[in-house]
Amino acid sequence: MIDAWEWATGIVDWAVGDWSHPGEPDRGILARLVEHMRLSYVSILIGLVIALPLGVACVRWSPVYPPVLTGVNVLYAVPSIALFFLMLPYTGFSDWTAIIPLALYTLVILLPNVVDGLRQVPEHVRQAAVAMGFGPMRRLVFVELPVAVPVIIAGLRVASVATISMVSVASLVGLGGLGQLIVSEGFRRRFDDPIVVGIVLTVVLALVTDALLVIAQRLLTPWAHAGKGLLARKRAARAEATAVAGDAAVTSGTVSDHRESP
Amino acid sequence: MNVLTLLVEWFSDPAQWTGSAGIPVRLGEHVYYSLLGLLLSTVIAVPVGLFTGHTGVGGFLTTSLANFARALPTIGVLFLIVLLAGIGLVPVVCALVALAVPPILVNTHEGVRGVDPRLKDAAVGMGMRGREVLFKLEVPVATPLILLGMRTAAVQVVATATIAAYVGVGGLGRYIVDGQARQDLPMLLGGSVLVVGLAVVTTLLFAGMRRLLVAPGLRAEAAATR
Numbered sequence: 001m002i003d004a005w006e007w008a009t010g011i012v013d014w015a016v017g018d019w020s021h022p023g024e025p026d027r028g029i030l031a032r033l034v035e036h037m038r039l040s041y042v043s044i045l046i047g048l049v050i051a052l053p054l055g056v057a058c059v060r061w062s063p064v065y066p067p068v069l070t071g072v073n074v075l076y077a078v079p080s081i082a083l084f085f086l087m088l089p090y091t092g093f094s095d096w097t098a099i100i101p102l103a104l105y106t107l108v109i110l111l112p113n114v115v116d117g118l119r120q121v122p123e124h125v126r127q128a129a130v131a132m133g134f135g136p137m138r139r140l141v142f143v144e145l146p147v148a149v150p151v152i153i154a155g156l157r158v159a160s161v162a163t164i165s166m167v168s169v170a171s172l173v174g175l176g177g178l179g180q181l182i183v184s185e186g187f188r189r190r191f192d193d194p195i196v197v198g199i200v201l202t203v204v205l206a207l208v209t210d211a212l213l214v215i216a217q218r219l220l221t222p223w224a225h226a227g228k229g230l231l232a233r234k235r236a237a238r239a240e241a242t243a244v245a246g247d248a249a250v251t252s253g254t255v256s257d258h259r260e261s262p
Numbered sequence: 263m264n265v266l267t268l269l270v271e272w273f274s275d276p277a278q279w280t281g282s283a284g285i286p287v288r289l290g291e292h293v294y295y296s297l298l299g300l301l302l303s304t305v306i307a308v309p310v311g312l313f314t315g316h317t318g319v320g321g322f323l324t325t326s327l328a329n330f331a332r333a334l335p336t337i338g339v340l341f342l343i344v345l346l347a348g349i350g351l352v353p354v355v356c357a358l359v360a361l362a363v364p365p366i367l368v369n370t371h372e373g374v375r376g377v378d379p380r381l382k383d384a385a386v387g388m389g390m391r392g393r394e395v396l397f398k399l400e401v402p403v404a405t406p407l408i409l410l411g412m413r414t415a416a417v418q419v420v421a422t423a424t425i426a427a428y429v430g431v432g433g434l435g436r437y438i439v440d441g442q443a444r445q446d447l448p449m450l451l452g453g454s455v456l457v458v459g460l461a462v463v464t465t466l467l468f469a470g471m472r473r474l475l476v477a478p479g480l481r482a483e484a485a486a487t488r
Contacts, residue, residue, distance in 0.1 A: 049463045071354060077417055077461030079435070081425040082454035160334050168335035171427070187341040195345065199338040206333035 014193040029181065033201055036177025040164045040205075043099045047106030047159060054107075056140065063169040065115060080166055084173045098170035105166065106159040113155025115230025117148030144219070153217040157210050164206040168198070178202050265447075269455065272448035283436070284404040289456065291432040295351070295423045296460075299358030300416050307363045308408065311370025315404070316396045321371060329365035336361055336422055344429045361422055369411025370471035373404030387416040402477050409475065420461045422451075434460070 019112035020028040027048035048070040091097045121144045129143040145152075168179030176183070180200045218224075272278065278285050313420025314321045339360050343353035377400045385399045427435030440446070473481075 023359045029367045043378050073465070074458060074462065077421055077465075078306050078454055079421045079438065079457050080437070081424055081430070082438045082450065082457070085438065085450055087453070161329070165333050165335045168337050169425070171337070179337065182338045182341055183334065190345060192342060195338055199335060199342065202338065203330065204336045207330070210329075 009184075011196050012192045015197045018194075027199060029201070032177050032180055032198075033205070034177075035175075036164070036167055036179075036202070036205060037103070037193075038093060039098050039167045039170065039177055040043035040160070040209075041149030042095070043163050043167075044160050046103040047101065047163075048156065049108050050103065050115050050144075051107055053068065055111055055118060058111070058115050058142055059118045072107045074113055075104055075134065078106070078247035079219065081172055084170055084175075088173060091126045093174055095175065097173060098167065098175045102163050102166060102170075106163055108160065109159040113151050116149070117155075118144055120151065121147045142235045149220050150217060150224075151219070153213055157213050160209045160213065161206045164209060165202060168202060179203075265451065268448040269451055270326045270342050271433055272452040278452075280347055285456065288432060288436055292420070292457075292460065293394075293433075293435040295354055295358065295426055295433055296416070296419045298351075299355050299419050299423070300362055300412070302355065303362035303366055303415060303419075303436070304412060306359070307366035308370050309432060311367045311408075312374055312396065312401070315371040315374025316392075316400060321375065322373060325368055327423045328367045337428075339427060340429060349430050351431065353429060354431055354471055358419050358423060362419050365418075366389075366408070366411045369407045370404065373407030373411075374404070376391045376407075377403045378441070389390060401478065405476050406472065406480065407473050413465060416464045416468065417461050420464055421457060424457060425458045 015029060018029055020030040025031060054068065058068055080101060081103075084097060086206035087100060089099040091100070125143060125147060126139065129139045134143065167177050168182055169180030170176035171183040174180075176199050181194040181201075186192060186198065275316065283288070310324060313319070314324045336357050338355050340357035343356050375394075381399060384393060385395045390398060423433050423437055424435030425436060426433045427439040432457050434453050437449050437456070439452060441448075441450030
């Protein structure tokens with residue numbers, strides 16, 4: 001018991017001592033954390049920027065979707081270490097070596113969610129938009145995408161947790177943010193404090209990002225919980241129910257596959 | 263020389279196919295680690311998921327814990343256990359189990375919990391008890407979702423078992439790690455192709471299992487609505 005306590009305080013002491021080094025902006029835990037955030041957030045954003053138009057295209061020309069999905073799934077099976085190594089000759093030790101593979105991996109989660117989100121827009125909503133004189137582009141941007149936001153954000157939540165935990169693997173090619181604590185400071189020096197700090201901060205970063213995405217969803221879908229009247233409360237209850245269903249998709253990241261069948 | 267001819271050359275070299283560092287041995291090791299990790303995860307995750315899904319007890323706790331576990335960096339878990347327990351099979355399998363438990367657990371829980379209440383009422387009305395409802399109704403209905411969770415886990419495990427090579431154990435990761443260390447591109451590519459091939463075979467196996475294990479009635483229903 002006392003051993004465990006000493007072990008834990010030792011780790012905290014190490015973390016506080018090595019948090020940042022004044023005058024050396026590239027050393028210390030803080031620098032690694034910032035690098036981790038940069039690598040993961042840029043990858044997720046690029047993944048989203050690819051997944052949105054690709055998803056729209058897959059909904060419009062539905063025969064394209066199965067082969068694209070298969071391609072994305074096969075890509076996902078390529079071990080991340082191998083992709084990082086293969087990127088090295090082209091991008092060297094720049095951030096892109098980590099970002100390009102990570103962005104491609106996010107597609108396996110984001111693309112099905114964008115497609116499912118757009119497909120579940122109720123037909124009467126679409127027809128109402130047409131009746132109001134919305135052209136295809138305006139209908140997509142102002143009606144269909146906003147209605148699909150909860151499903152897309154559910155995908156983003158899964159993708160961001162997966163990406164944040166996977167960034168660490170990039171440390172094997174000399175990148176990887178908090179993974180560097182794990183690999184170069186911890187494992188190669190036979191020192192467990194940095195490994196524990198790396199794991200804990202990665203998990204905390206993932207949970208904080210997840211919470212931010214939940215807040216973003218609330219802000220982007222104000223209609224799901226607006227107002228105070230009886231009607232609004234009923235609507236809120238219903239939104240709650242869909243939110244629970246959304247959580248189900250979030251926690252597994254695979255339920256979205258399932259959603260097609262019922 | 264282009265990549266494809268390099269690969270063909272690497273695969274057609276007879277030296278690749280024999281000895282303790284040959285493809286069959288490495289493939290066997292890789293399959294062994296993956297299977298061990300997946301089986302252990304299933305043995306842990308499925309009963310817990312069945313219990314929480316059926317009773318509703320601790321459902322929120324388990325799904326939150328599973329979500330938390332998905333954020334764990336696999337190499338962190340692997341390296342920490344190597345430092346604490348030493349090199350060997352234990353750290354590799356532990357890291358793979360940490361990776362595979364969350365998707366199986368969550369899908370089992372959601373699959374059982376999501377069974378139509380009307381079906382459960384019907385089962386109770388036919389005189390089934392709690393355990394019978396679970397094994398005769400809920401498990402069969404949840405099987406597609408449980409298999410999907412296992413498939414997701416299996417593909418991740420196969421792709422991630424490559425890092426076993428980093429802690430000095432075998433598997434197809436050896437080709438990737440050694441190929442990088444020796445600047446041997448064909449070896450690195452060959453190892454990656456083998457891992458991808460294994461993942462594709464895994465996916466196909468699960469498609470086959472789905473055909474075998476999912477009740478015909480459910481299959482027909484899924485096909486009708488698809």
